[in-house]
Amino acid sequence: MIQELDGKVIQLNGSLLGFGHLQEFSIHAVEGNRLFALLQSKEEEGVGFVVASPFSFFTSYTFEIAEEDKEAIDLLKPDDALILAIMTIKDPFNSSTMNLLAPIVVNIENMKGIQIVLPPKYEYQTRTSIAEGQLLKGGGVSC
Template sequence: MLINTKFLGEVEIKESEILTFEYGLPGFPDYHKFILLALDAELPLVLLQSTEEASLGFVVAFPFAFKQDYVFELSEEDKEDLQIEKEEDVLTYSIMTLKESFKDSTINLMAPVLININKKVGKQIVLQDSKAYPLRFPIQAAIGSAE
């Protein structure tokens, strides 16, 4: 299946790799189908791309590459929505805001994107303790650990 993407142009994907976000993403409730696409093997970044809207794509990264002590609890509702059977089935990503100079970029630690890789479902959650992690965590301090 061919889709158009925000950053990579037209790419071929397998329908079996499409992820369903039942509630969409905050601010984008009408889009439910996404896919993860590699951007660059050298960087810990991937593209979370809508398969329904080419202009809807987000650069995401493993937050642990930028904040090693990143930890949070999932509510029972989130566990149910994500159909979690084993913790290791769930990948955690954070949406990045990229700047012209990569070291000035930020990562959203307040609202992680969780994906159950076995069930092909995802959900972005907003952490209840908004003081625990910022919406725009500067990656500059962590660049050494991400490289």
């Protein structure tokens, strides 16, 4: 799914934690790698994040999107949701981490997105090692 959105602009409307002053981010697929993309601020050139679908790495990752968050991005169907997680890339790569506690939910129909913080019942972490996950072919969406 990330590849199909290459070059599109996502309206995050200040929901990205620590970057509330930024509204728009473009998504750029990493050439030659279907799993990763760069989420680049349109307002500040120096602000960008490596993102990936958490479902590509963690088979049991699941959560429910709160009604107010669905309403904020006009999300009507689960199939219209793209879930992204911000990564911290490390050397060696298998020590890289993914933020499973605060996923970004994007409505692919209108390109509105929101970063949400999951409630404590999920027990996810902001720095989950991708080595803990099980790499899937293709991944999936569950919300």
